[in-house]
Amino acid sequence: MSDIKVKIGLECHCQMTSLKTKLFCRCPADYRGKPPNTNVCPTCLGLPGSLPYLNRRAVEEAIKVALALNCKINRRMVFYRKNYFYPDLSKNFQISQYDYPLAVDGQVTINVNGTDKVIRIKRVHIEEDPGRIVYKGSIESSPYTLVDYNRMGIALLEVVTEPDMETPTEAKAFLQELRSILEHLDVSDGSLEGSMRCDANISIEGGSRVEIKNITSFKEVERALSYEIIRQRNLLRRGVQVKRETRHWDEVRRVTVALRAKEEEMDYRYFPEPDLVPIEIADEMIKKIKEQLPELPATRRIRLVKQYGLTEYEARVLTSDKHLADFFEKLVSIHGNPKIDCNLVINELLRLLNEKNIGVRDLKFTPLEVSELLRMVDEGTISWKSAKYVLRKMVETGEHPRKIVEIEGIRRIASIEEIEKYVDMVFEKYREDVEEALREPKVVHKLVGEVLKETKMLADPKITFQIVSKRIEKLRELKK
Amino acid sequence: MGDSREAIITPETLEYLSELARLRLTESEKKIILRDLNRILEYFSIIDEVEVADVEPAFHVLNVSNVMREDEVGGDSLTQGETLANAGHKEEGYIKAPRMV
Numbered sequence: 001m002s003d004i005k006v007k008i009g010l011e012c013h014c015q016m017t018s019l020k021t022k023l024f025c026r027c028p029a030d031y032r033g034k035p036p037n038t039n040v041c042p043t044c045l046g047l048p049g050s051l052p053y054l055n056r057r058a059v060e061e062a063i064k065v066a067l068a069l070n071c072k073i074n075r076r077m078v079f080y081r082k083n084y085f086y087p088d089l090s091k092n093f094q095i096s097q098y099d100y101p102l103a104v105d106g107q108v109t110i111n112v113n114g115t116d117k118v119i120r121i122k123r124v125h126i127e128e129d130p131g132r133i134v135y136k137g138s139i140e141s142s143p144y145t146l147v148d149y150n151r152m153g154i155a156l157l158e159v160v161t162e163p164d165m166e167t168p169t170e171a172k173a174f175l176q177e178l179r180s181i182l183e184h185l186d187v188s189d190g191s192l193e194g195s196m197r198c199d200a201n202i203s204i205e206g207g208s209r210v211e212i213k214n215i216t217s218f219k220e221v222e223r224a225l226s227y228e229i230i231r232q233r234n235l236l237r238r239g240v241q242v243k244r245e246t247r248h249w250d251e252v253r254r255v256t257v258a259l260r261a262k263e264e265e266m267d268y269r270y271f272p273e274p275d276l277v278p279i280e281i282a283d284e285m286i287k288k289i290k291e292q293l294p295e296l297p298a299t300r301r302i303r304l305v306k307q308y309g310l311t312e313y314e315a316r317v318l319t320s321d322k323h324l325a326d327f328f329e330k331l332v333s334i335h336g337n338p339k340i341d342c343n344l345v346i347n348e349l350l351r352l353l354n355e356k357n358i359g360v361r362d363l364k365f366t367p368l369e370v371s372e373l374l375r376m377v378d379e380g381t382i383s384w385k386s387a388k389y390v391l392r393k394m395v396e397t398g399e400h401p402r403k404i405v406e407i408e409g410i411r412r413i414a415s416i417e418e419i420e421k422y423v424d425m426v427f428e429k430y431r432e433d434v435e436e437a438l439r440e441p442k443v444v445h446k447l448v449g450e451v452l453k454e455t456k457m458l459a460d461p462k463i464t465f466q467i468v469s470k471r472i473e474k475l476r477e478l479k480k
Numbered sequence: 481m482g483d484s485r486e487a488i489i490t491p492e493t494l495e496y497l498s499e500l501a502r503l504r505l506t507e508s509e510k511k512i513i514l515r516d517l518n519r520i521l522e523y524f525s526i527i528d529e530v531e532v533a534d535v536e537p538a539f540h541v542l543n544v545s546n547v548m549r550e551d552e553v554g555g556d557s558l559t560q561g562e563t564l565a566n567a568g569h570k571e572e573g574y575i576k577a578p579r580m581v
């Protein structure tokens with residue numbers, strides 16, 4: 001795979017979900033979960049006589065993003081009409097940008113396997129989201145489509161990269177960093193369905209550029225790109241030329257499908273939107289926004305390493321998701337043991353989140369409850385092993401850790417007297433193993449394991465090991 | 481007028497434009513539109529004679545910029561009934577459209 005050069009560029013569409021209203025009208029921006037075609041007005045539908053009215057905060061938020069992506073902000077920005085006839089736009093054009101976009105020439109540094117790489121940003125612009133098309137069954141078998149315009153007019157940020165990525169992993173890393181930046185800026189909530197979508201263009205040495213449309217979540221990008229690379233390499237291997245074309249990512253079948261030539265040969269006939277005047281962005285405005293920029297993932301990473309003594313890797317895992325890093329910092333502020341707290345968050349908690357496919361904010365408990373859990377370990381009430389079990393129960397039920405421990409009778413057996421009773425039982429039951437352990441020290445571990453099992457894993461493993469070893473030692477002495 | 485000189489819009493261009501506009505034109509409509517479009521564009525071609533090399537491009541007829549509003553919910557939202565009032569085909573609150581792919 002590494003011998004042939006692959007070039008990947010991304011076009012990301014991110015909804016500015018922190019806005020209260022749409023881009024050009026006062027309809028609520030929160031369209032999710034509403035009955036179809038109820039979150040609309042004459043302006044976003046483009047009914048005759050209506051006029052678009054630009055949301056000031058959308059411009060300010062977009063400038064925040066452009067600055068965070070190290071872009072040059074254009075002092076004059078102009079909106080254009082992008083004309084196309086497709087049911088997702090009821091007015092038959094989308095208000096977007098063309099020449100004079102908001103910003104150009106930025107860059108983002110990603111890290112894959114410990115190596116930094118700069119991805120150049122070509123442009124950042126503002127546009128309105130089209131409506132949502134619902135298919136009856138799959139996109140290909142659907143006899144007709146249903147259109148819901150609730151989403152139409154939502155403020156969208158388009159971020160276009162140069163073709164600087166060489167693997168699907170790098171593309172994924174870029175999108176993760178972009179998402180984390182947008183969340184640190186509080187511009188976009190990536191966990192909302194459809195809030196971040198992208199198109200990818202990909203070319204393999206010796207072939208033409210292929211565009212993949214309709215990748216509806218950042219998670220799907222790696223999959224779509226991996227499929228496309230294999231498809232193109234197989235063509236090249238058979239001596240077939242890779243055509244320049246637009247393909248559609250079919251999420252269900254997990255393949256890319258060629259679109260008919262007619263659909264890709266779009267002539268958008270852009271022209272300046274006559275209903276909107278140009279926007280002049282003053283230096284003072286940029287300066288003011290720059291001064292108010294919050295801490296971004298890259299600086300946060302450095303601070304986490306410095307402040308808590310974390311490794312570069314640990315800081316990277318935490319900041320890949322703003323809410324995970326927030327959770328960790330809150331936990332440390334209560335519990336105060338960075339090493340243990342970080343370990344719990346990036347290993348135990350993150351594993352559970354991935355397993356259940358949920359986000360940090362879906363958790364039914366806060367860092368406070370987790371600190372209680374860790375305190376029980378500190379006090380010696382429960383073992384680390386039990387703590388991991390309780391954490392899983394917390395994720396599943398949202399129950400308070402002390403309550404879980406109480407109900408399930410979880411405790412840490414550390415009393416020598418109590419453990420010895422179990423040791424007696426095991427030594428009685430596994431006589432042969434005891435005999436063997438006298439000759440073969442390795443068998444001691446088996447006996448320890450049996451004792452722990454008898455205690456339902458509640459006994460302290462270290463103390464148990466000491467007791468068992470001592471017992472065997474004594475028996476050996478007696479035999480002599 | 482239009483027939484003797486070289487036409488700006490050829491029948492092929494008209495074909496392409498009607499494709500983009502999703503308009504199916506009859507032969508007689510094509511004839512009329514071809515004639516009209518060329519007339520209009522010939523009329524506009526007078527503008528081509530103006531020297532504009534040193535002129536800043538204008539994006540808007542008004543010399544106004546930065547018209548923006550605050551991010552507050554309001555305005556005249558429509559009900560589902562109002563939204564779908566002029567839709568020819570609808571189903572369960574959606575507008576029905578032809579299949580795409």
Ligand SMILES: [Zn+2]
Pocket residue numbers: 022025026027039040041042043044045153
């Ligand atoms: Zn509206």
